[in-house]
Amino acid sequence: MGRYVVRRLGQLVVVVLGATMILFACLFVIPGDPVGQIAGSDKARDPAVIAEMHKQYGLDKPLVVQYGTYVGKLVTGDLGTDYTQSRPVTEILAPKLGNTAKLAIAAIVIDVVIGISVGVLAAMRRYSIWDVSATFLTTLAIGVPSIVLGMIMQSIFVIKLGWFPLIAGDSFEGIVLPAITLAIIDAALVAQLARSTMLEVLRADYVKTAIAKGLPRRTVLARHIMRNSVIPVITYLGISFGSLLGGAIITETIFNWNGIGLALIQAIGQNNNPIIVGVVTIGVAVFVVLNLIVDLLYAALDPRIRLA
Amino acid sequence: MRGARSAKWVAGAIVIALAATACGGGDDSSSGSKGSGKDGGSFRMGITEPVAIDPYNAQESEGILVTTNLFTGLYLPTADGQVVPALATSKKVSKDGKTWTFGIKKDTKFTNGEAVDAESFIRGWNRVAQKSAASDVAYHMAGVDGFGDVQSGKAKTLSGLSAPDPYTLQVKLSAPDFEFYVKLTHTVFSPVPKVAGDAKNKAYNDAPIGNGPFKMSGKWEHNKSITLVRNDDYGLTKAHLDKVQIDILNSNNGSTLEYQGFESGQYDWARMPTPQLPAAKAKYDPQGEWLEQDTNGMNYLLPITDNGPLKNVKAREAVSYAINRDAIIKGVFQNMQSKSTTILPPAFKDVYQKDLCTSCVAQDTAKAKQLAKEGGLKPGTTIELGYNTGAGHEEWIQAVKQQLEDVLGVKVKATGKPFAELLGDQQKPNATGLYRFAWGADYPTPDNFLFPLLDTASINKDASGKVTGDNRGRYSNKKFDDLLAKARATEDESGRNAIYKEAEKVAMDDMALIPLWNRHQLRLANTKKFDNMAMDFHEDPNLAEIKLK
Numbered sequence: 001m002g003r004y005v006v007r008r009l010g011q012l013v014v015v016v017l018g019a020t021m022i023l024f025a026c027l028f029v030i031p032g033d034p035v036g037q038i039a040g041s042d043k044a045r046d047p048a049v050i051a052e053m054h055k056q057y058g059l060d061k062p063l064v065v066q067y068g069t070y071v072g073k074l075v076t077g078d079l080g081t082d083y084t085q086s087r088p089v090t091e092i093l094a095p096k097l098g099n100t101a102k103l104a105i106a107a108i109v110i111d112v113v114i115g116i117s118v119g120v121l122a123a124m125r126r127y128s129i130w131d132v133s134a135t136f137l138t139t140l141a142i143g144v145p146s147i148v149l150g151m152i153m154q155s156i157f158v159i160k161l162g163w164f165p166l167i168a169g170d171s172f173e174g175i176v177l178p179a180i181t182l183a184i185i186d187a188a189l190v191a192q193l194a195r196s197t198m199l200e201v202l203r204a205d206y207v208k209t210a211i212a213k214g215l216p217r218r219t220v221l222a223r224h225i226m227r228n229s230v231i232p233v234i235t236y237l238g239i240s241f242g243s244l245l246g247g248a249i250i251t252e253t254i255f256n257w258n259g260i261g262l263a264l265i266q267a268i269g270q271n272n273n274p275i276i277v278g279v280v281t282i283g284v285a286v287f288v289v290l291n292l293i294v295d296l297l298y299a300a301l302d303p304r305i306r307l308a
Numbered sequence: 309m310r311g312a313r314s315a316k317w318v319a320g321a322i323v324i325a326l327a328a329t330a331c332g333g334g335d336d337s338s339s340g341s342k343g344s345g346k347d348g349g350s351f352r353m354g355i356t357e358p359v360a361i362d363p364y365n366a367q368e369s370e371g372i373l374v375t376t377n378l379f380t381g382l383y384l385p386t387a388d389g390q391v392v393p394a395l396a397t398s399k400k401v402s403k404d405g406k407t408w409t410f411g412i413k414k415d416t417k418f419t420n421g422e423a424v425d426a427e428s429f430i431r432g433w434n435r436v437a438q439k440s441a442a443s444d445v446a447y448h449m450a451g452v453d454g455f456g457d458v459q460s461g462k463a464k465t466l467s468g469l470s471a472p473d474p475y476t477l478q479v480k481l482s483a484p485d486f487e488f489y490v491k492l493t494h495t496v497f498s499p500v501p502k503v504a505g506d507a508k509n510k511a512y513n514d515a516p517i518g519n520g521p522f523k524m525s526g527k528w529e530h531n532k533s534i535t536l537v538r539n540d541d542y543g544l545t546k547a548h549l550d551k552v553q554i555d556i557l558n559s560n561n562g563s564t565l566e567y568q569g570f571e572s573g574q575y576d577w578a579r580m581p582t583p584q585l586p587a588a589k590a591k592y593d594p595q596g597e598w599l600e601q602d603t604n605g606m607n608y609l610l611p612i613t614d615n616g617p618l619k620n621v622k623a624r625e626a627v628s629y630a631i632n633r634d635a636i637i638k639g640v641f642q643n644m645q646s647k648s649t650t651i652l653p654p655a656f657k658d659v660y661q662k663d664l665c666t667s668c669v670a671q672d673t674a675k676a677k678q679l680a681k682e683g684g685l686k687p688g689t690t691i692e693l694g695y696n697t698g699a700g701h702e703e704w705i706q707a708v709k710q711q712l713e714d715v716l717g718v719k720v721k722a723t724g725k726p727f728a729e730l731l732g733d734q735q736k737p738n739a740t741g742l743y744r745f746a747w748g749a750d751y752p753t754p755d756n757f758l759f760p761l762l763d764t765a766s767i768n769k770d771a772s773g774k775v776t777g778d779n780r781g782r783y784s785n786k787k788f789d790d791l792l793a794k795a796r797a798t799e800d801e802s803g804r805n806a807i808y809k810e811a812e813k814v815a816m817d818d819m820a821l822i823p824l825w826n827r828h829q830l831r832l833a834n835t836k837k838f839d840n841m842a843m844d845f846h847e848d849p850n851l852a853e854i855k856l857k
Binding site: 053056087155162263265 | 357359439440508510557558559565574
């Protein structure tokens with residue numbers, strides 16, 4: 001188990017390095033001078049100013065040297081200095097990462113609570129009106145792109161009704177709409193997944209045995225059915241956390257939520273490469289760590305699964 | 309430079325000049341009020357992330373919005389292209405046009421209590437000019453003696469600046485410039501207090517201490533917000549608003565958020581996405597919440613005049629006659645744009661010569677064909693037409709292409725590229741044909757259009773033949789250059805303006821630029837709650853003059 005964790009963490013290093021290398025090469029090979037774009041000026045920029053800024057950001061050195069320097073700093077947790085504010089990338093991104101985490105956690109909570117309860121109820125009353133409408137609504141939710149949903153909610157609850165602020169920033173009342181937008185597709189998928197695994201488990205021999213033994217219904221449900229149906233759901237949630245980060249880009253843009261998704265979009269607009277590489281580096285690391293946690297959780301829930 | 313924002317310019321309609329802005333913080337108001345309205349209130353709006361709010365590098369209208377409200381220099385520009393004194397009490401220029409002496413208003417203070425005197429101006433200018441500042445806007449002071457030495461790092465201070473007494477600033481220039489004081493309307497010429505320190509002093513860059521009508525409340529929260537509050541110790545006419553809350557929005561959907569913010573009552577001022585303009589106008593114009601204004605920028609087609617199919621003036625005139633501007637304005641811009649028939653913007657009232665471009669007034673296909681024949685623009689010729697993508701230019705570019713092809717029988721190759729690449733293409737030695745082009749003024753003088761865009765000196769080719777100056781059309785006419793030099797050497801303003809008009813006519817007769825439409829700006833303004841709202845010279849709200857109703 002311990003060795004397994006160490007090996008997985010080793011993989012993390014390789015994955016992060018690979019991802020940053022690809023991204024770094026792409027960003028810095030793309031034609032166009034990042035420094036030339038910072039101001040986005042219509043007028044010819046003084047070559048002396050450009051040279052000075054290149055020197056300041058180390059852009060006068062070959063790409064390999066720049067990447068070497070980047071990785072060297074990365075080891076110490078330093079993601080470099082951003083172009084527009086000249087502040088450390090980590091300092092800029094830390095609060096934003098916290099905001100995105102808040103949003104992602106709120107979304108996961110919605111996923112779990114709504115998704116599992118809708119799915120379980122639907123499975124237990126199979127083919128009832130409840131089940132049919134749940135299936136219909138979840139399918140609809142999966143089909144609607146979150147950008148559309150977000151904008152519809154914004155126009156109803158923000159602009160028409162004025163219940164929530166337009167610029168969520170990172171306020172508490174601002175989290176409701178973005179979290180729902182972010183969660184809705186996953187919640188629907190979780191509901192469908194929970195329903196089908198539950199139905200499968202209900203048919204399983206060990207459940208029949210448990211019922212035949214005369215165990216109380218509540219015990220069967222909690223010990224045998226729920227525990228076993230939840231495993232695939234947890235796996236799914238672990239994977240979906242990564243897609244939540246992706247979805248956060250759209251959601252944070254719509255609601256101006258001050259997280260790393262919005263930071264990434266803004267950085268792309270500003271050609272602010274250190275922020276772009278930084279967000280992706282953090283994103284990859286978070287994704288890999290979460291997958292590790294999910295795998296460990298998996299083993300804890302199902303003793304048949306061995307990690308080695 | 310706001311020219312870059314022209315990438316985002318939107319459509320506009322007939323001119324409704326907003327005369328309310330002819331004040332710009334004059335120094336004569338003891339009563340402190342004009343018209344109705346009272347003090348107080350919080351004004352809310354959105355912008356996108358500025359490059360800088362410190363005068364050392366503030367450049368586009370977002371950054372300038374904050375900087376002009378935090379700092380007050382010697383002169384201010386009004387929306388209609390006038391220059392009015394702010395802290396300047398007098399100006400004197402030597403006979404040779406090289407030495408300027410300004411009197412500075414006494415007893416005004418920075419918000420930290422420090423006095424604003426000649427030294428604080430010298431400090432501010434030197435701070436910008438340093439090589440280490442790497443300022444994008446330092447070139448505005450290039451005319452000051454010693455600028456080259458400071459930029460190259462040889463000197464620490466501009467040798468041209470001195471203070472004969474604490475409230476007199478003397479500026480020596482390296483060449484005559486009778487319009488130097490006009491340049492001082494740019495925020496780069498602001499005074500700064502001692503605490504400003506070096507241009508790269510981050511603490512100051514994010515929370516500048518100035519002498520303007522407003523001061524910072526807290527610091528600049530990057531990509532999030534900036535809050536201004538009234539400076540109660542302001543040395544000139546005090547602002548009326550208690551507070552200005554500026555949200556920093558994502559540039560990708562900033563105008564959408566601004567518009568939605570206005571609709572939901574969370575903003576008092578907003579830009580709008582182009583597709584929403586007709587609906588917004590229909591809704592807000594009847595309520596008096598719709599502002600429109602011709603501003604100090606222009607949109608042109610840029611013909612490359614030294615090479616290719618548009619080398620001949622008649623060919624350029626043929627292109628201009630072949631374009632049906634009215635049809636494009638009606639069809640593409642839904643009448644929210646006004647036709648341009650000059651090189652200089654109508655916002656510069658003193659020099660505006662309506663219909664100077666005769667080929668711009670109406671499409672004339674017969675004349676176009678005739679001139680094309682005479683100018684060697686044969687049917688079947690390929691004309692390159694470069695434009696930048698993603699900024700709403702695609703539709704009208706297609707219309708222009710269609711019209712040129714239909715009328716002249718030429719083949720137009722329209723190529724869309726990212727903005728930075730388009731600018732690079734214009735600079736290439738072998739560039740030919742036409743480019744989408746726009747220009748906005750840094751200060752209200754015809755020189756700021758005519759010199760950079762059309763003077764031979766502004767072509768500035770390097771060894772490889774690349775054009776490094778702003779005269780991307782490579783227009784060169786000695787008569788024009790001489791007139792411009794003569795204008796610069798003319799002290800009397802009305803005499804100077806007459807020469808500028810003459811120079812504009814020379815360039816227009818040569819079709820050095822092909823005018824399309826005036827830069828026209830549209831805004832929503834919460835006139836139910838606030839009085840006295842208008843756009844300033846930089847297309848920003850005139851925060852210092854807005855009052856609560």
